[in-house]
Amino acid sequence: MSPELGHFALALAVAFAFAQAILPLWGAWRRDARLMQAAPAIAIGQLVALGTAYAALVWAAVTDDFSVLNVAENSHTLKPLIYKISGSWGNHEGSILLWCLILAMCGGAVAVFGRALPASLRARVIGVLGLSACGFELFALLESNPFARLWPAPVDGRDMNPLLQDPGLAFHPPLLYVGYVGFAIPFAFAIAALLEGRVDAAWGRWVRPWTLAAWCCLTGGIALGSWWSYYELGWGGFWFWDPVENASLLPWLTGTALLHSAIVVEKREALKVWTILLAIGTFSLSLSGTFLVRSGILNSVHSFASDPSRGVFILGLLALVIGGSLLLFALRASLLSSSGLFAPVSREGALVLNNILLCSIAAVVMTGTIYPLFADLLFGAKISVGPPFFNATVLPLAVPVFIAMSLGPALSWKRADLGAAVLRLWWVAVAAVAAGLFALIGMQALPALAFGAAVWIILGAIGEVVERIRLFRVPVAASAARFAGLPRGSFGTTLAHAGMGVTIAGIAGMSLAQESITLTKPGEGVPLAGYVFTLVDLHDAPGPNYASRVADLRVTRDGAPVALLSPSRRTFPVQKMTTTEAAIHTTGFSDLYAVLGDERDGAAVLRLHYNPLAPWIWFGALIMAAGGGISLADRRLRVGAPMRARASAAAKA
Amino acid sequence: MIRKMGTRKKRRMAVLLACGLGLGSATVLTLSAFRDTLVFFVAPSDMASKAPGPGRVFRLGGLVESGSLRRGMEDSRPDARFRITDGAATVEVTYVGILPDLFREGQGVVTLGTLERDGVFHAREVLAKHDETYMPKDVADALRKSGRWNPASGPPPQAALWNTLGAAKP
Numbered sequence: 001m002s003p004e005l006g007h008f009a010l011a012l013a014v015a016f017a018f019a020q021a022i023l024p025l026w027g028a029w030r031r032d033a034r035l036m037q038a039a040p041a042i043a044i045g046q047l048v049a050l051g052t053a054y055a056a057l058v059w060a061a062v063t064d065d066f067s068v069l070n071v072a073e074n075s076h077t078l079k080p081l082i083y084k085i086s087g088s089w090g091n092h093e094g095s096i097l098l099w100c101l102i103l104a105m106c107g108g109a110v111a112v113f114g115r116a117l118p119a120s121l122r123a124r125v126i127g128v129l130g131l132s133a134c135g136f137e138l139f140a141l142l143e144s145n146p147f148a149r150l151w152p153a154p155v156d157g158r159d160m161n162p163l164l165q166d167p168g169l170a171f172h173p174p175l176l177y178v179g180y181v182g183f184a185i186p187f188a189f190a191i192a193a194l195l196e197g198r199v200d201a202a203w204g205r206w207v208r209p210w211t212l213a214a215w216c217c218l219t220g221g222i223a224l225g226s227w228w229s230y231y232e233l234g235w236g237g238f239w240f241w242d243p244v245e246n247a248s249l250l251p252w253l254t255g256t257a258l259l260h261s262a263i264v265v266e267k268r269e270a271l272k273v274w275t276i277l278l279a280i281g282t283f284s285l286s287l288s289g290t291f292l293v294r295s296g297i298l299n300s301v302h303s304f305a306s307d308p309s310r311g312v313f314i315l316g317l318l319a320l321v322i323g324g325s326l327l328l329f330a331l332r333a334s335l336l337s338s339s340g341l342f343a344p345v346s347r348e349g350a351l352v353l354n355n356i357l358l359c360s361i362a363a364v365v366m367t368g369t370i371y372p373l374f375a376d377l378l379f380g381a382k383i384s385v386g387p388p389f390f391n392a393t394v395l396p397l398a399v400p401v402f403i404a405m406s407l408g409p410a411l412s413w414k415r416a417d418l419g420a421a422v423l424r425l426w427w428v429a430v431a432a433v434a435a436g437l438f439a440l441i442g443m444q445a446l447p448a449l450a451f452g453a454a455v456w457i458i459l460g461a462i463g464e465v466v467e468r469i470r471l472f473r474v475p476v477a478a479s480a481a482r483f484a485g486l487p488r489g490s491f492g493t494t495l496a497h498a499g500m501g502v503t504i505a506g507i508a509g510m511s512l513a514q515e516s517i518t519l520t521k522p523g524e525g526v527p528l529a530g531y532v533f534t535l536v537d538l539h540d541a542p543g544p545n546y547a548s549r550v551a552d553l554r555v556t557r558d559g560a561p562v563a564l565l566s567p568s569r570r571t572f573p574v575q576k577m578t579t580t581e582a583a584i585h586t587t588g589f590s591d592l593y594a595v596l597g598d599e600r601d602g603a604a605v606l607r608l609h610y611n612p613l614a615p616w617i618w619f620g621a622l623i624m625a626a627g628g629g630i631s632l633a634d635r636r637l638r639v640g641a642p643m644r645a646r647a648s649a650a651a652k653a
Numbered sequence: 654m655i656r657k658m659g660t661r662k663k664r665r666m667a668v669l670l671a672c673g674l675g676l677g678s679a680t681v682l683t684l685s686a687f688r689d690t691l692v693f694f695v696a697p698s699d700m701a702s703k704a705p706g707p708g709r710v711f712r713l714g715g716l717v718e719s720g721s722l723r724r725g726m727e728d729s730r731p732d733a734r735f736r737i738t739d740g741a742a743t744v745e746v747t748y749v750g751i752l753p754d755l756f757r758e759g760q761g762v763v764t765l766g767t768l769e770r771d772g773v774f775h776a777r778e779v780l781a782k783h784d785e786t787y788m789p790k791d792v793a794d795a796l797r798k799s800g801r802w803n804p805a806s807g808p809p810p811q812a813a814l815w816n817t818l819g820a821a822k823p
Contacts, residue, residue: 344667352668356675364679371687382694382794384712386765392686397679517750519731569754578754597731597751600724605731607751 003068006056007147009049010097013104014137016046020107020130024123028195036123040111043126046133047108050101057097057146058088067153070094070146076159076574078545086170087160092294093146095173099290100137102174102181103129110185117206124192125185132184135317143313159574162546168228176221176248180286182214183255186262187283187325190276194328197335199276204266207279209632211262215255216628222248223621230614231582238510238617241390246369247289253362254282257355264348268413270340271352273333278355280329284322285362291318343415350408357401364393395446402453402504405497406460410467428463432456443512450508457501461494492631496624503620509590509613521603529610531592532556533565538604546570548581551596551604555585567596567606586615692765696795698741704768713746713774714763715739715795722758737762737774741799748776761793 020042027035057070061084066072074091075084083090089098107129114122140146189207193199225248230238239245258278264271291314342348368385375381406428410421422429436452468490469482514529525534536552550568554561563585570579585592591614597605694712695703705711714737721736721743732749735758746764756762756779766776 341664344664344671349667353671356671360675360679363676364683367683384692384694386690386692386710388690389686392690393679393682396682397675517730519726519729580751580754595751598724600731605751 002056002059003065003147003149006053006060007145009052009056010137010141010145010147013046013049013053013100014134014141016042016049017130017133017137020046021127021134022130023127024130025127025195028120028123028127031120033119036119039123039126040114043104043107043111043130046130047104050097050104050137054088054097054101057094058085060147061085061088064157065153066155066157067149067151068146069148069150072150072154072157074160075157076545077156078574079157079159079165080544082167082170083160083165087164089173089177090160090164090169093140093144095177095294096136096140096144097146098174099177099181100133100140102177103133103136103184105178106181106185106188107133110188114206121189121192121196121203124195125188128188128191129184132188132321135320139313139317156574159545159572162570162572162575162577162579163232165545165572166228166232168224168232172221172224172228175217175224177290179214179216179218179221180248180251180290182210182217183251183279183283183286185210185214186258186279190279191325191328193276193336194332197332199265199272199336201266201269204262204264204269204275207275208259208262208266211255211259211279212628212632215252215259216625216632218248218252218255219621219628220625222252223618223625226621227618231584232579238614241368241385241387243369244293246365247293250289250362250366250369251282251286253358253365254278254285257358257362258282260351260354264340264351268340268342268348270342270348271355272336274355276333276336277329278359280322280325284318284325285366287321288318291315342413345411345418346416347408347411347413349416350404350411353404354401354408357397357404361394361397361401364397365390368393399449399453402457405457405500406463409464409493409497410460424467425460425463428456428459431459439508447508447511450504450511454501454505454508457504458498461497461501464497465490465494487634489631489634492627492629492634495627495630497627499620499623499625499627501620502616502623506613506616506618506620509616510611513609513611513614515607515609517605517607519600519603520606526606526608528608530557531562531610533592533594533606533608535604535606538599541568543570545574546572549596549599551594551606553583553594553606555592563592565592565594567594569596588615589613591615694763694795696799697737697739697744698795698799700742700744700768706768707770708767710765710767710777712763712765713737713744713776714761715744717756717758717760717762718743719758737764739795739799744774745772746774746776748779750779752779 020039023035023042024039026032027038059065060068060071061075062081064071064075064077064084066075070091070093074087074094079087088094107126110117110122110125110129114125117125186207189203189210193203222245225245226238229240258275261271261275261278265275294314340348368389372384375383406425407418407421410425411418432452432455435455436448439448439451465483465486468486469479471479474482516526516528518526520526520535522535522537525532527533532555534554534556536554538549538551541548541550548568548570550566553565553567555563555565565583565585567583568581570581571577572579580595580597583594589612591609591611593609593611593614595607597607599605692710692712693703693705694714695705697713697715700713716738718736718738721734723734725732725734727747727749730749732747733752734745734747736743737746738744746766748764748766763780764774764776765778765780766774768774
């Protein structure tokens, strides 16, 4: 019964999506207040319908309804409950449905939180969201129906890919999808602004929180994915410049640029056309990233829910959405004029530089990601582009970004004195150079440079706050009062920038990692980086739907016990697969990482890693996302945007 | 008014210059990196004609020949030796480390490494897809090219069969 209910709800959602696309846009065009007023209700209706459909899918998975093809192919009675729930988005059909659900949530969010928006803008934003939903929900209904039945129903399911049976699956895809799809809201605002033919400071103020929220989720999602591949895949690596990873990095880069250029629109009414283009570009990259990978066109070692046979429909949809919005941009962008003037050396100038560099990095990463595809199609050459390419191209472009990250916030709006800003940051520069030189003693040039950059960014972010509260220049009490009075948005900037610095330090630390691959008998010890890993025991242990082989390792340093590591190999009988479960002991400053390989004559192959500063990579990303969250809580964003009349009056003043 | 136009023009020039500089350096970096870091895919039967010289990293893909996997020690580090085949030719591969969980004889595999003077391919990375029915696209193309598999006739055969069937075909 419930799968039919879900199927019906999905069909209903498609109907709602068409209504949501047509009625509000028509109403806004004809200035029909009743049609415009209907927009929020339709968006909520669509959300309820898709929520019901998704709940039906989860219910089918939880109750082991193997008459549903999707459940039979991806689930098993013995699979733990958490993976029955999270498994609903661990396959092609379910992940598309989740994608649609999150898009509907965006519509619902605008309907609920956008009450202060002008009626026509709100109607258009919701309408554009509905328009983008139409195609993808139609795709879910017609081409990748998650509720397709299987008859006769099998006694048991085929179980899920064991690599996905991990808590990472519960959090990483939804968070990443919220990040991807969240950029639909700035996109809808951009298209609505093109339709309206106007962009002003108030528009910037409405767009920024949505962009910020999507950016936080994308940052968290990418970091979680990187962490998952670090511990689950057992490779001990956190980033491989793989197409799937690049697909998530691209919208992050342009989304970061969008976040910064929206500030300029809000504060200075400049860069309007550019910001609109960035909003369109970011969502286009989100779309093509998710779907190129899903359609199997780009190959990757860790794409799971892909299905090449359905690629054509998706490609057509992508062309329609991206091409249509760019066409609209070309036709209407000339209507938007920027009023705010600024000198090249100014806060705006620094933000423009940030935008140019981030977009250049995005262009380079995109070239490296899709070039093999074109080389294959055009020249028949089978090539791949690996980490050396990305390191050689991204790093030189990233260095000026890092330098600007600390200098930019120190510049004033409109016109600034670069020399004075550098002078104010002298102690940061000295500390960064000292850190780089000190690091040069123990390591190669590149990591040393990265450590210098990390210190520059972290101290620069702190220095910005120190400067604002005039620490040591006015009495401490006055500084404290200034500190308490600082807007949360500026703490957000500080935290996000500092988080980036922490991540860079972590990545630089990883270049000092040491590893050892040995064949070890029980009782033997392996020395690595001052630690001794002793293999205590090898034994079998049962699991819910797998059997595992566990190695117990005792780690000591100078004879004192440090940790007990138990890496294991799990054999899943249903899928006839083995997975490697790495064991990690973290001190916060370094990771001890152990992987169990195959066994030969009572001895086990062990791969041991010592990864200094590795946890900082994800810790930094967490700080970045937290910074975004604090910015979101800023009163200036929460208290509602000023009405248009007030905003334009303020701009004239 | 004229002065204002001047500053506007100057500002635009500065922005355009910065854009050009950003895109220009991105292009230069991309092209120079392409020259040095592109990694070519080579099938076993192309090894004689197309393989880059010693020291240059490239990818070698094919099916792991059945019965070819030997595990041993090299410099007191555990290593694995196996042969990769596309039906027409085979290449000896050595790899130090832990093979991926999905590495099996008879399955498609892509390795990254260098061909050394001893004629053995020294793999740094061994990639097996996280899916046992998966055939790496490059490997499938190489098999099709060597005439050992017609995609229209169904999924690729197991390598175990190919080692015997291969000789019968032209």
